[in-house]
Amino acid sequence: MAAPLAYLGQVMAEKQNPNYKVIAENRRARFDYFIESDLEVGIVLTGSEVKSLRTGQSNIADSYASVEGGELWLINSYIAAYKQAGVFGHEERRRRKLLVSRKELARLWQAVGREGMTLVPLVMYFNDRGRVKLKIGTAKGKKLADKRATEATRDWNRQKQRILKQG
Numbered sequence: 001m002a003a004p005l006a007y008l009g010q011v012m013a014e015k016q017n018p019n020y021k022v023i024a025e026n027r028r029a030r031f032d033y034f035i036e037s038d039l040e041v042g043i044v045l046t047g048s049e050v051k052s053l054r055t056g057q058s059n060i061a062d063s064y065a066s067v068e069g070g071e072l073w074l075i076n077s078y079i080a081a082y083k084q085a086g087v088f089g090h091e092e093r094r095r096r097k098l099l100v101s102r103k104e105l106a107r108l109w110q111a112v113g114r115e116g117m118t119l120v121p122l123v124m125y126f127n128d129r130g131r132v133k134l135k136i137g138t139a140k141g142k143k144l145a146d147k148r149a150t151e152a153t154r155d156w157n158r159q160k161q162r163i164l165k166q167g
Contacts, residue, residue: 019130022123024058029120031147033139038122039108042099043074043134048085053132055080058124065098065119065136067109072098074121074134098134111138 029035045053052058057080066073074096081089100108111117122135142150 019126020128022125023053023056023132024060024124026060026063026120026122028061029122029137029139031142031150033118033120033137033141034146035120035122035137035139036111036117038135038137039100039104041072041104041134041136043124043132044097044099045079045132046090048082048088048090049079050132051085052080052082052090053124053126055082060121060124060134063121065108065121067105067112067119070105072100072105072108072119074098077121077124098136108138116140 059078060074063077064075066075076093077096078093079090081092108119112119117138117140120137120139122137124132124134127133
């Protein structure tokens with residue numbers, strides 16, 4: 001009987017998951033909105049869309065999510081056409097259905113309807129099982145003064161880091 005590796009003094013290195021990969025990130029969202037909470041949702045895609053996402057050709061910066069007809073939709077997101085798909089390709093800026101539980105859908109609908117929130121996509125990624133997921137945030141829009149304050153705080157934090165590094 002072979003001895004376990006731990007007894008032989010060898011430590012197995014922890015493997016990083018090769019499937020987890022960020023596809024697209026909306027960096028502008030945190031500048032333009034106060035993000036109250038976020039939620040991971042699934043997304044309904046065609047085969048050519050998934051192939052295109054594997055090559056990393058997408059953009060969610062101009063997109064938003066909307067509750068319409070009892071369903072959650074991702075609107076105006078861009079996934080580049082997959083050249084090898086030929087006639088079986090997809091429309092680049094089509095509406096894509098988001099998968100979320102009824103309870104979460106009701107919460108999102110209430111946030112948008114009553115509280116005047118916006119559903120903003122934050123990041124699209126492949127999870128550890130290789131499935132495409134989208135993280136959406138319920139957000140309130142910032143005014144110009146709020147954006148300036150955010151920028152001033154960020155600049156001050158950078159200056160503090162520089163001072164601490166020098167001293």
